[in-house]
Amino acid sequence: xxxxxxxxxxxxxxxxxxxxxxxxxxxxxxxxxxxxxxxxxxxxxxxxxxxxxxxxxxxxxxxxxxxxxxxxxxxxxxxxxxxxxxxxxxxxxxxxxxxxxxxxxxxxxxxxxxxxxxxxxxxxxxxx
Numbered sequence: 001x002x003x004x005x006x007x008x009x010x011x012x013x014x015x016x017x018x019x020x021x022x023x024x025x026x027x028x029x030x031x032x033x034x035x036x037x038x039x040x041x042x043x044x045x046x047x048x049x050x051x052x053x054x055x056x057x058x059x060x061x062x063x064x065x066x067x068x069x070x071x072x073x074x075x076x077x078x079x080x081x082x083x084x085x086x087x088x089x090x091x092x093x094x095x096x097x098x099x100x101x102x103x104x105x106x107x108x109x110x111x112x113x114x115x116x117x118x119x120x121x122x123x124x125x126x127x128x
Contacts, residue, residue, distance in 0.1 A: 010035055010042065011049040014070065023071040028060075042068070052085055053100040055108065074108060098123045 004012075010031065017024050032039045050056040050070050059069040073081045085101065093101075099120070106116040121127060 006035060006037060006041065007045050007049070010037075010045045014045070014050070018070060018072055023069065025067050025069045028068055046070075051097075051100070052081070052088055053097045053104065055104040057081070057084075095123070095125060 013035075014024070014026070014031075017026075028039045028042045031042050035041075046058050046060070046068060050058050052073075055073055057071045057073055059071075061067055089097075089101075102111070102116050102119050102123075105111045105119075106113065111119065
């Protein structure tokens, strides 16, 4: 695991769990203990790696019986997710988030390789 930071390792672990199901519920403190990190590190991974742009919806409940629920979303099956994604974009979007969205659209077969490449060319900073 040389060359990977702890956030990458936690992300990989959670994605392995999600490989078997569309949704998983985890305890923030249990995952933090498993990787010997503070719970805020788990929050960071959730906020940066499991976003709507990357194809996930995350629900969180804090407190004694708190949990984090991570759900993989299928863009083709859920119009509400598309609406949420559009709302997230708003008037502008960062290059990083744009790339993540296009990758997610391609992974979910909403766009093909050619269409994805056209979108990427159109949103590239150097295009403008």
